[in-house]
Amino acid sequence: MESPQNPDALQHAMVGKIADYIEHLRGKPSSAPARDAALMCIFDLLGAAAVGIGNIGPRAIRDVIPAVYGDGTNPVWFTGKGSSLIGAAWANSAAAAALDLDDGNRFARGHPGAAIIPVAFAVAHETGATLEDVITAIVIGYEVGISVGAAKTSYGSSGTWTPYGVVATAAALRGTPRGVIEHALAIAGESAPSQAFASAPIPRIPAPEGSAVKEGIPWSVVTGLTALYLAEAGHTGPRNILESQRHYQFPADQVLGEIPHICATYFKPYACCRHIHAPLIALERLLAEHDIVPGGIDGIDVEIHSAGLRISNRPAPENIVDIQYSIPYCLALVSLYGRESLLPLTADALGRADVLALAGKVTLSLSPALDAVYPQDILACVTIRVGDQHFSSGPTAPEGEPLMSWDALEEKFKTATRFVATPSRIEEMLGAIRSLRSGDAAPLEHVLADLKLG
Structure with missing residues (x-):
C-alpha cells in the first residue's frame, strides 16, 4: 500500500500504511493459503481454550466480568454463559492463553491467536459478519500484530504488541473509517500492557514469579477494543508512535500482506513456552534412539539461544505457570511420563518428587552459534549423560512450524481435550470444525x- 502523501501524514506514515491495508483488504476474500491457515488457527485455538477454561486466571476473569463489563449474549466459550463483547473476548482470550498451548510466531516472539481470534468471534457476534469476513479479519489481525511485534527493537511480551492486531481485527469487522483506525492503533500502542517485569532483559533478578497475568494477552484484548471504541468516539492517540526508531524499526520495503504472516504460524505439540520445544524434541529423539531408561540418567545438558535463558527455568516450579516456563522441569516431566504429560499440562504435574530430582540434573548454557541464527532458526542441542556415556543431539528445531496438517491438528485436539470432554463431545466439536471448513459456521456457533466443558 502507498503511504500517505501530505506532510502531516508523513509524520505517522506507518499507522497510515496499516490503516490503508485494513481498509483495502476488509470485506474481500482471503487467498486460499491464508484462508486455510486461518481455519487451522481457529481449530487450534479452540482446543487451547477448551483445556484452559478451568485454569485460575480464566475462572477469576469470568467471576468479575459481570461487574466490570456487564452481562450480554456474546458467548463465553464452553460455559453456556454470555457477556458483553469485551467481557466475552477477555474471558475467551484468557482461556486460550492459560496453558501455553496457543499458536505463535517466532519473528514477533509471541502469540497472536489468543488475542485476535476471540476478538474476531466476539465482534462478529455483534455485527452479524459472514464467515468469510471473519476469516479475512483474522488474517488482517495476524498481519498487523505480527508486523508490529517483529519491528520492536527490544523484546516485549505478546501483550505489548497484540493490541495492534486486536484493533485491526475489530476495525475490519466494524467498518471503522480509516482516520479513526489510525488513532485507534495509536491509542492501543501507547496504552498496551507494559509487561516491564516480564519483558526485562536478562539477567532478570529476580525472575518473574509464575502467575495468571503471564504475557498480558487477555488484557491486551481489553486495551485494543477499548482503544477502538475511544477512537470511534473522538479520542486521539500519538499517531507517530510507530515512527519511533528507539522502539520500532520496520523494514524499508515493508509490504503488508505480500506473504501473509498467518501462513507462518506455529502450533504447539506441548503446553509450554516455545523456547522449551526444541530441547524437548531433541530429548525425546535421544531417549527413543538409544533406549535410555529415565531412571538411569545422570544429567541432561541443554545448549540454547539467549531467549531460551530469558524464561524463568525454575527446576522446582511453585505453580503450573512456572512449569510452562521451565526447561528443566518440562524435560524431566517428559522423560519420565511422556509428551502427553504436557498435552495438556495439569495440576498433577506439579511437585512430583521424581520429576524434581531429575530436573535438578538439568543444566542450561548459552550457545553463541545457536544464538546467532535466532529467530531465523530456533534450535537447541541436548546431551544426556548416563554413567560414562554421553548421547548428544545435533541442532534440533521444534515441531509444528509452519502450521500442522489437519490430521495432526485433529490428533492434538483429541489428546488435549481428553480430560475436559467426553468422546461424544469431542466428536461434536470436531464435526463443527469440519462444517466450518466447508463454509457452514452454524454448528460451531x-x-x-451452548456446549459446557470442564
Missing part, C-alpha cells in the same frame, strides 16, 4: 455458545 452452537458449540461455542
Whole structure:
C-alpha cells in the first residue's frame, strides 16, 4: 500500500500504511493459503481454550466480568454463559492463553491467536459478519500484530504488541473509517500492557514469579477494543508512535500482506513456552534412539539461544505457570511420563518428587552459534549423560512450524481435550470444525455458545 502523501501524514506514515491495508483488504476474500491457515488457527485455538477454561486466571476473569463489563449474549466459550463483547473476548482470550498451548510466531516472539481470534468471534457476534469476513479479519489481525511485534527493537511480551492486531481485527469487522483506525492503533500502542517485569532483559533478578497475568494477552484484548471504541468516539492517540526508531524499526520495503504472516504460524505439540520445544524434541529423539531408561540418567545438558535463558527455568516450579516456563522441569516431566504429560499440562504435574530430582540434573548454557541464527532458526542441542556415556543431539528445531496438517491438528485436539470432554463431545466439536471448513459456521456457533466443558 502507498503511504500517505501530505506532510502531516508523513509524520505517522506507518499507522497510515496499516490503516490503508485494513481498509483495502476488509470485506474481500482471503487467498486460499491464508484462508486455510486461518481455519487451522481457529481449530487450534479452540482446543487451547477448551483445556484452559478451568485454569485460575480464566475462572477469576469470568467471576468479575459481570461487574466490570456487564452481562450480554456474546458467548463465553464452553460455559453456556454470555457477556458483553469485551467481557466475552477477555474471558475467551484468557482461556486460550492459560496453558501455553496457543499458536505463535517466532519473528514477533509471541502469540497472536489468543488475542485476535476471540476478538474476531466476539465482534462478529455483534455485527452479524459472514464467515468469510471473519476469516479475512483474522488474517488482517495476524498481519498487523505480527508486523508490529517483529519491528520492536527490544523484546516485549505478546501483550505489548497484540493490541495492534486486536484493533485491526475489530476495525475490519466494524467498518471503522480509516482516520479513526489510525488513532485507534495509536491509542492501543501507547496504552498496551507494559509487561516491564516480564519483558526485562536478562539477567532478570529476580525472575518473574509464575502467575495468571503471564504475557498480558487477555488484557491486551481489553486495551485494543477499548482503544477502538475511544477512537470511534473522538479520542486521539500519538499517531507517530510507530515512527519511533528507539522502539520500532520496520523494514524499508515493508509490504503488508505480500506473504501473509498467518501462513507462518506455529502450533504447539506441548503446553509450554516455545523456547522449551526444541530441547524437548531433541530429548525425546535421544531417549527413543538409544533406549535410555529415565531412571538411569545422570544429567541432561541443554545448549540454547539467549531467549531460551530469558524464561524463568525454575527446576522446582511453585505453580503450573512456572512449569510452562521451565526447561528443566518440562524435560524431566517428559522423560519420565511422556509428551502427553504436557498435552495438556495439569495440576498433577506439579511437585512430583521424581520429576524434581531429575530436573535438578538439568543444566542450561548459552550457545553463541545457536544464538546467532535466532529467530531465523530456533534450535537447541541436548546431551544426556548416563554413567560414562554421553548421547548428544545435533541442532534440533521444534515441531509444528509452519502450521500442522489437519490430521495432526485433529490428533492434538483429541489428546488435549481428553480430560475436559467426553468422546461424544469431542466428536461434536470436531464435526463443527469440519462444517466450518466447508463454509457452514452454524454448528460451531452452537458449540461455542451452548456446549459446557470442564
